[in-house]
Amino acid sequence: MDGVSFCIGRGEFFSLVGPSGCGKTTTLRLIAGFEEPTSGQVLLDGRSVEGMPAYRRDVSTVFQNYALFPHLTVARNVAFGLERRGQTGKASIAERVAKALDLVHLGGKESRLPHQISGGERQRVALARSLVLEPKVLLLDEPLSALDAKLRKEMRQELKSLQRRTGIAFLFVTHDQEEALSLSDRVAIMHRGLLEQVGTPPEVYRSPKTRFVAEFLGDVNWLRGAGVRPEAVRVSRTMPIAPERAAAAVVESQTFLGNCVHLHSKLDDGSLCVAEIAQRECDFQPGERVHLWWRAADEFRP
Amino acid sequence: MKTPRTWFLAPGAFVMLSLFFLPLLIVLAYSFLSRGAYGGVLPPWTLESYARIFDPLYLAILWRSIWIAAVSTTLCLVLAFPLAFYIARAGARKTLLLNLVMLPFWTSFLIRTYAWMFLLRDTGLVNTLLLQSFHIVRSPLPLLFNTGAVILGLVYGYLPFMVLPLYATLEKLDPALLDAAADLGAPPTVAVWRIVVPLSRPGMIAGCLLVFIPCLGAYLTPDLMGGGKTVMIGNLIQNQFTSARDWPFGAAISLLLMALVLLVMRVLGNKGEELL
Amino acid sequence: MKRFLPAYACAAYLFLYLPLAALGVFSFSNSKIAVWHGFTLAWYGGVFRNAALMEGALNSLLIAAVATVAATFIGTLAAYALWKKRLAWLTGSLYLSLLSPEIVTGISLLAFFQWTFHSLKLQLGMHTVILAHISFSLAYVVIVILARLRTFDRSLEEAALDLGANEWQVFRFVTVPLLLPGIVAAALLCFTVSFDDYVITSLVAGVNSETLPMIIYAMARKGVSPEVNALSVMITVGLGALALISGRLERAR
Numbered sequence: 001m002d003g004v005s006f007c008i009g010r011g012e013f014f015s016l017v018g019p020s021g022c023g024k025t026t027t028l029r030l031i032a033g034f035e036e037p038t039s040g041q042v043l044l045d046g047r048s049v050e051g052m053p054a055y056r057r058d059v060s061t062v063f064q065n066y067a068l069f070p071h072l073t074v075a076r077n078v079a080f081g082l083e084r085r086g087q088t089g090k091a092s093i094a095e096r097v098a099k100a101l102d103l104v105h106l107g108g109k110e111s112r113l114p115h116q117i118s119g120g121e122r123q124r125v126a127l128a129r130s131l132v133l134e135p136k137v138l139l140l141d142e143p144l145s146a147l148d149a150k151l152r153k154e155m156r157q158e159l160k161s162l163q164r165r166t167g168i169a170f171l172f173v174t175h176d177q178e179e180a181l182s183l184s185d186r187v188a189i190m191h192r193g194l195l196e197q198v199g200t201p202p203e204v205y206r207s208p209k210t211r212f213v214a215e216f217l218g219d220v221n222w223l224r225g226a227g228v229r230p231e232a233v234r235v236s237r238t239m240p241i242a243p244e245r246a247a248a249a250v251v252e253s254q255t256f257l258g259n260c261v262h263l264h265s266k267l268d269d270g271s272l273c274v275a276e277i278a279q280r281e282c283d284f285q286p287g288e289r290v291h292l293w294w295r296a297a298d299e300f301r302p
Numbered sequence: 303m304k305t306p307r308t309w310f311l312a313p314g315a316f317v318m319l320s321l322f323f324l325p326l327l328i329v330l331a332y333s334f335l336s337r338g339a340y341g342g343v344l345p346p347w348t349l350e351s352y353a354r355i356f357d358p359l360y361l362a363i364l365w366r367s368i369w370i371a372a373v374s375t376t377l378c379l380v381l382a383f384p385l386a387f388y389i390a391r392a393g394a395r396k397t398l399l400l401n402l403v404m405l406p407f408w409t410s411f412l413i414r415t416y417a418w419m420f421l422l423r424d425t426g427l428v429n430t431l432l433l434q435s436f437h438i439v440r441s442p443l444p445l446l447f448n449t450g451a452v453i454l455g456l457v458y459g460y461l462p463f464m465v466l467p468l469y470a471t472l473e474k475l476d477p478a479l480l481d482a483a484a485d486l487g488a489p490p491t492v493a494v495w496r497i498v499v500p501l502s503r504p505g506m507i508a509g510c511l512l513v514f515i516p517c518l519g520a521y522l523t524p525d526l527m528g529g530g531k532t533v534m535i536g537n538l539i540q541n542q543f544t545s546a547r548d549w550p551f552g553a554a555i556s557l558l559l560m561a562l563v564l565l566v567m568r569v570l571g572n573k574g575e576e577l578l
Numbered sequence: 579m580k581r582f583l584p585a586y587a588c589a590a591y592l593f594l595y596l597p598l599a600a601l602g603v604f605s606f607s608n609s610k611i612a613v614w615h616g617f618t619l620a621w622y623g624g625v626f627r628n629a630a631l632m633e634g635a636l637n638s639l640l641i642a643a644v645a646t647v648a649a650t651f652i653g654t655l656a657a658y659a660l661w662k663k664r665l666a667w668l669t670g671s672l673y674l675s676l677l678s679p680e681i682v683t684g685i686s687l688l689a690f691f692q693w694t695f696h697s698l699k700l701q702l703g704m705h706t707v708i709l710a711h712i713s714f715s716l717a718y719v720v721i722v723i724l725a726r727l728r729t730f731d732r733s734l735e736e737a738a739l740d741l742g743a744n745e746w747q748v749f750r751f752v753t754v755p756l757l758l759p760g761i762v763a764a765a766l767l768c769f770t771v772s773f774d775d776y777v778i779t780s781l782v783a784g785v786n787s788e789t790l791p792m793i794i795y796a797m798a799r800k801g802v803s804p805e806v807n808a809l810s811v812m813i814t815v816g817l818g819a820l821a822l823i824s825g826r827l828e829r830a831r
Contacts, residue, residue: 033740034739054739055739055742056742059740060740061736061740063733065733067731067733067737069738069752070756071755071756080741080743081742084741084747084751130740130741306745306749307662307663310655311665311668313652313656314653314659314668315656315668317716318671318675318716321690321709321710321712321713322671322674322675322713323671325686325690328686328689329685329686329689381590384583384587385587385590388583388586388587389587399587405822406595406598408770408817408818408820408821409818409821410791410810411774412776412791412794412795413598413601413774414598416794416798416806417600417601419798420597420604421597423801425611425612427604427612434613458593515677516677519678519682520679521679521681521777522776522795539681540681543685543688553685553689556685556686559679560678560679560682563679567677
């Protein structure tokens with residue numbers, strides 16, 4: 001990793017996204033305290049945590065495989081951190097455990113063992129176990145990757161609402177850009193140990209600073225040195241009135257995607273363009289000459 | 303984990319240093335001293351003990367030990383291989399069958415050796431059956447107290463040590479390989495010889511390591527099964543520290559034995575370590 | 579070949595169990611030689627009435643118990659530390675101690691005790707046997723625990739650290755409870771190895787502490803005795819039961 005530097009605000013939902021091997025998990029482990037940086041610092045609330053072992057840092061990690069203690073019940077798993085802190089009073093611990101389990105909608109499963117509950121439930125226990133300690137930052141290492149598609153979508157919303165309710169800063173690591181864009185207040189894109197860009201989802205999507213960011217976050221048409229998203233390209237048979245950017249092209253094929261159609265066409269200079277258009281607008285035939293046009297504001301030059 | 307780790311290692315390291323390395327160093331020192339009157343050692347320092355090893359009597363014992371260990375190991379290998387092969391392909395009953403092989407090993411080695419004495423003595427079960435029940439022979443067969451009995455005892459005692467690593471390797475063998483061999487026209491024996499045996503080399507090496515070394519340094523088996531008539535290195539060493547009261551000589555032979563052990567470990571590689 | 583293998587396996591199992599089975603059968607035989615002469619439990623009774631045997635058994639049990647507790651404790655800690663970070667000389671010496679011929683280990687410990695005790699004016703006895711047993715059984719414990727640790731999920735320890743447990747607490751509240759079946763299996767192995775040992779024990783035991791194997795050896799050298807048969811059966815059944823329990827634990831979780 002090289003020159004990775006970013007700030008997470010209090011109560012922010014911050015995502016670290018990138019392909020596997022880009023260093024996002026390493027960054028997480030550096031913050032959690034499982035590894036020490038060779039240069040640079042980790043600051044928590046402005047104070048350096050250098051040399052501080054993981055068990056003294058006020059951050060908590062939700063592991064990718066949940067890492068629930070197999071020999072402890074759900075309740076004892078959640079209570080683990082509280083007990084280590086020397087919290088007195090079995091009653092107060094039980095109360096806080098119950099509150100945490102309620103927060104993740106798992107009330108009633110206190111006495112089950114990890115192998116007796118489902119994958120989704122295990123993830124909630126992992127969340128409750130970390131949240132009950134009210135850390136300054138919650139680190140989530142690809143928490144949704146082990147779930148099936150349907151469960152993943154449900155959990156996304158739950159995570160977002162959980163973050164809003166608790167007000168704890170979430171550092172969410174994922175390789176799925178859709179997840180990152182839909183959940184975060186701000187996103188950081190990493191690639192091969194480098195930080196490519198940090199910004200809000202609309203910022204990074206509409207104004208990518210590098211080619212990698214542009215292509216990682218969605219489809220891009222590279223036309224005449226500029227990038228344009230397929231959904232920004234309009235298509236018509238007639239020449240549009242005073243277009244900001246336009247090009248003439250020949251339709252090659254189209255792909256039916258259900259809610260929209262991807263129209264593939266070839267410009268006069270040979271470059272290929274994919275336009276995303278609504279189904280009802282599409283009656284173009286292969287070989288037809290069409291006009292493509294988009295706004296200058298939709299272009300980006302990284 | 304810095305400081306806790308030191309605390310965790312300290313007792314183990316201390317035991318190894320004081321009760322393993324240090325004793326061996328003392329033996330090393332003793333091998334260069336002279337014998338005391340009632341056992342023990344005295345100065346002056348001398349190489350006499352090492353020189354005595356070259357006496358033909360002792361070289362014969364050395365050679366006999368190597369020979370017996372080699373024969374026992376080979377027999378173990380030959381006998382264990384089909385068994386391990388069978389267990390590895392036994393499907394659901396694998397673990398049960400393997401445990402049945404290992405179970406005798408978990409009981410007493412001394413008792414298992416004694417059990418063979420019970421069978422093979424002149425008044426033992428085998429001779430009683432042959433002599434009195436079936437009248438096959440007219441006088442008891444000398445089945446015990448010879449080299450053959452020692453080899454039998456060693457093979458019996460260390461067979462599980464050969465089965466286990468062989469099984470570990472054979473279990474990982476892809477059954478499709480044998481099917482492929484059959485498909486290409488190889489009869490079962492050829493398939494086993496040309497495919498299974500070469501692929502099970504790591505297991506064979508580990509097994510030989512685990513059997514040859516204890517056989518080389520055997521004491522109990524040649525003593526009981528051989529009746530003290532078959533003298534191996536182990537018996538010779540024990541003798542020096544008890545009745546013969548020649549500790550320096552015993553020390554020298556012990557170091558020779560250790561050197562042989564280390565040599566075998568080197569030659570057969572560290573395969574045993576991986577499979578253990 | 580399809581028919582050869584099962585038949586061979588049968589023969590092999592017979593070979594393995596025949597001697598012990600024969601001992602077992604004839605331990606109930608009312609005869610001093612290998613002839614069946616009627617059922618009796620006399621020899622078993624004789625074992626319990628033999629004071630020397632009983633004392634030897636007690637000694638063996640005591641030695642095995644103490645050595646097991648010590649070796650399991652020391653070995654578990656050492657295996658854990660070695661799992662975290664390798665220490666070549668220690669692992670190497672443990673393997674060497676495992677493969678070393680017992681006779682060499684025995685005489686080296688004898689020389690060691692004689693050399694140290696000379697200055698300390700101590701004698702050989704139970705304490706030397708116990709020390710010797712701890713020394714040679716340590717390797718067994720470390721190997722069993724290391725094998726268990728190889729399949730241990732490291733992220734569980736990291737999660738515990740993350741939740742605020744320091745390294746010692748991680749070991750105590752997460753690692754040890756999950757390692758417990760392996761620890762008990764190692765202890766049972768240790769007990770068996772210690773109880774059965776003859777060579778090393780006979781060299782360092784001194785005059786007054788006879789163990790059961792030493793007595794059995796002496797009796798075996800003199801000749802076959804039905805009491806030894808009965809005793810052998812009892813020991814075999816006892817140790818076999820321990821082995822089965824240990825095997826159960828290995829498979830647990």
